[in-house]
Amino acid sequence: MxxxxxxxxxxxxxxxxxxxxxxxxxxxxxxxxxxxxxxxxxxxxxxxxxxxxxxxxxxxxxxxxxxxxxxxxxxxxxxxxxxxxxxxxxxxxxxxxxxxxxxxxxxxxxxxxxxxxxxxxxxxxxxxxxxxxxxxxxxxxxxxxxxxxxxxxxxxxxxxxxxxxxxxxxxxxxxxxxxxxxxxxxxxxxxxxxxxxxxxxxxxxxxxxPTDLMQRRRRTRAAAIAVAASAVCGALLLALTGGPGPDGAAAPPYTRNAAAEQALDPGLLTRAEPGGWQHADRPGFASWPARGSRADDTALLRRALAVWARPGPGVHVTATPGTPTGPAAGPPQLLYAGEVDSAVVVLLHDGLRVVRYAEARGGGGAGAAALDFARTDAADADTATAVVVGRTDGNVRYLTAPWVASAAVRDLLAPGRPARPLRRDADGVTDPVAGPAAAGDCSAWPALQLGPRLATDLGELVPARLTTGAPGSSASSPGAWAHTACRLQPLRSQGVRAVNLWHFAHQRLPGAAGTGDWYCTRAETWRGAGSRVLAQFQPPGARPAAQAAVVGRAEDSPACGPRSPHALAGGLWRSASGAWYALAAGSEDVASITAAGGVHGTEPGPTAFWPAPPGARARLSGRLRDGGAVAPLR
Known part of the structure; x- marks a missing residue:
């Protein structure tokens, strides 16, 4: 009271x-x-x-x-x-x-x-x-x-x-x-x-x-019909009797959907065969077996399905960009049901999404609940390695895939530090793992080493896969991220599926200043749109965890990806003597680079530099060995 x-x-x-x-x-x-x-x-x-x-x-x-x-x-x-x-x-x-x-x-x-x-x-x-x-x-x-x-x-x-x-x-x-x-x-x-x-x-x-779109549409349609009917009836009654007539309308009847009803029945939940992932054509979430101490708790599963279908005002609903939050079209698959810290968690999969339902432990479903959606269509053995089951005080617990033989945690900013083994229980739930720090504090960047695969938490249900090498590479070299890991921070909560880091050029700098390194970071999303590309430059002599400078970026671009495996970027650099230069570098298939605007010149090969006044802005263009053109990341 x-x-x-x-x-x-x-x-x-x-x-x-x-x-x-x-x-x-x-x-x-x-x-x-x-x-x-x-x-x-x-x-x-x-x-x-x-x-x-x-x-x-x-x-x-x-x-x-x-x-x-x-x-x-x-x-x-x-x-x-x-x-x-x-x-x-x-x-x-x-x-x-x-x-x-x-x-x-x-x-x-x-x-x-x-x-x-x-x-x-x-x-x-x-x-x-x-x-x-x-x-x-x-x-x-x-x-x-x-x-x-x-x-x-x-x-x-x-x-x-x-x-x-x-x-x-x-x-x-x-x-x-x-x-x-x-x-x-x-x-x-x-x-x-x-x-x-x-x-x-x-x-x-x-x-x-949005508010309930279907209900809003029905109410708007019903209100429009009611107003029109009232106007017609009113006009007729006024014409016949000279007085006002009755007013009223009814909403269209609700039609029951058999598939939707089946999706609410915990007895119809699909469960993958234990060990089925070993002979699956493409292991993914669909081949995860049902795990957890509450996997047979019918009352809990019924609550999770009902909240998914009709979340009430006390339900906290989140979804990654581009992920629908509507009910399942049919009976979904059960991945996990069990107790995690102070919550009871149910993980479900409907072929398109992974859904996490959470309620307070010991509450029997009374009070508030949480419902999280993440799009995971076309997930495979490389991207379906883990799912977040709980977050507490900045720490994360994961449920790992059944094919993950070993788990460890490593700091991407400390490549010389060995990975720390990560303990998992019999169901595959990990001990708490510290998540990446908030923006402005990047003293460490924890990542998961799941067998040969590398992944990191970006604030969503499914951690993003990290790869290194030329576009299309599946390699995972943790040491390559030391100068670029903090640039992952803006990718949080963007529905990122995988991030590839491509070290596309070494450049000898003028004045015998050493060798600079050029990187291209490409993040791709589950929805297939909204990719983000960053070009970065790292001068020589920087400390091991110093972050490379961003010199170009693009969104929804094929650059540095399998469809356009090329890179070109440039920026201003000041030497130790105080002289300024316009630097440019491209991937190995770049035959020449041309600068116009504040700097003029053409140089053969994939790297180039020109003396430049402070603040000069050069327009770069590149020519590929096969005669095609490549545009720079600006």
Whole structure:
């Protein structure tokens, strides 16, 4: 039951009046932080879409209409931020208070007029099982207790400060709220703010999904028919009787689909034969046997199939780009059902997608759940090596393919460091593996060594395969990624199937400065579109893990791929003596390179350089040995 927050009690006017311009600057500077605080305090019963919009609306209305004066406390530290934070907290607690039967709704208890979104559902990205468990635990707290928990974890360090802020926000019994927040059981990392600062609770980093398109279409069609029918009937009745006639319409009847009904029956789930992958024409997810301690739990499987077919408002749904989230056309295949950390996980496959269903462990399906989709059509033994079964505090557990004989973890930025063996249980579930760090922190890049294959986590269900060599190569050389691994960061959550690194040229630099290296990184997606290509240059003398400079890029391009196995790139380079040069390099089949614009000249062979003024922009073109042309990556 929600604890009520009473109206704030009057206080003595502070010695210093807070300037409204300073408060506005603090709101703009700390806007994501304030919206996260408001989102976490608002009642979960609103649903994630409504909570996101309400949190943004309340923060945007936090500035007063007049300058703050008497009755508004002037907090220590940053007065502007503390003042706006207090107003946001008051508004969130006020929105969470129960409304009397005949009382008017308060701000935040009705859908906000702005921001307004039509035809889309907005919600933060889903985290792992621990984030899901924390969200459920916070939902069981009263609004003041949620505020106490969040303030203590991410805003204030001492209970004394939390108590003072809750008292200023109008909470009737701050001590009881703190006690309630202290007593709740939460996953590790929750009370230190680690989980609360994850993407699960970030209402400024959102995913967009359409509303129920079929239902919306039926309602629109029904409304149009009703309006037309009303107009016709009204006109006839007015013509005959001179008075208004009745108005009404019915939605079209729902037609049951036999295939869809079969997809909801756990008894009809398909299961690959154990060991069938050994004689499959092309081993892939379709040849994975069903594994896990809950593979025969009919009630769990029924819940997973039902949530897949009709996800409710409490289900966190994510999907890689280009992946449909609709129900299966028929009975899917069971890959895994078991307990992973604090969650119960079911992995399913329908030939096009791998689907992960997760619910809190011991909850029996009550409360929120998570549903993740990843497109995996045409997966083979090289790309169907592992699937993520759980994420906790930046660590990942994988279910490995039955043909993976050994598993290890290695750091791509430390090629001289040996791989660390990775333990797996009898079902093939690995111990936790640290995932790549967030953007801006690339001190290490963990990768999975699964037998002879190399893969890395890019924030999706299926890790991306890493290969090295000329286009079409299947080799996996971990040491080749030392200067380019951090460039994988922008590929997160893009539906990447495989990334190939091609060391396409060595170039002797002018002035006996040594040899520079040219790389082309090509990322291909499961959907066949949206490929990304980067050209990079590494000067000599760099430290082992120094990242090569990006000198060209392209999207949806065949460059550096099997359809166009060529490369050409260029850039400016400054020698140790201070002289500037325009460098250019192509793959081995490039016969000559021409520069125009800020630099002029033509050089035979796959590499070239010309003296250039600082900031010069050269237009490059290349000629292949067979007479064809090759365009540069810009």
């Amino acid at each position: 929600e604890q009520q927050a009473t109206a704030p009690r009057p206080r003595t006017a502070p010695d210093a009046v807070i300037d409204i311009d300073r408060a506005e600057a603090a709101l703009i500077e700390h806007y994501p932080r304030l919206v996260r605080l408001c989102y976490l305090v608002l009642p979960p019963a609103l649903g994630r879409h409504r909570r996101v919009l309400t949190a943004h609306a309340l923060v945007q209305r936090a500035l007063p209409r007049t300058r703050p004066g008497a009755g508004e406390p002037a907090p220590a530290g940053d007065p502007g931020y503390a003042y706006v934070r207090l107003r946001v907290l008051r508004a969130a607690l006020d929105a969470a208070r129960p409304r009397g039967r005949f009382a008017l709704p308060r701000p935040g208890q009705l859908p906000p007029p702005v921001p307004q979104v039509w035809g889309l559902r907005l919600f933060p990205r889903s985290g792992g099982a621990d984030e899901l468990a924390l969200d459920q635990a916070l939902g069981r707290l009263s609004a003041p207790a949620r505020a106490a928990f969040v303030l203590r974890a991410v805003e204030l360090g001492a209970d004394r400060e939390v108590r003072a802020l809750l008292d200023a926000a109008g909470v009737e019994d701050p001590g009881a709220a703190i006690a309630e927040a202290t007593a709740i059981r939460v996953p590790p990392g929750s009370r230190e703010g680690t989980l609360l600062n994850s993407v699960e609770f970030d209402p400024c980093s959102l995913q967009a999904r």
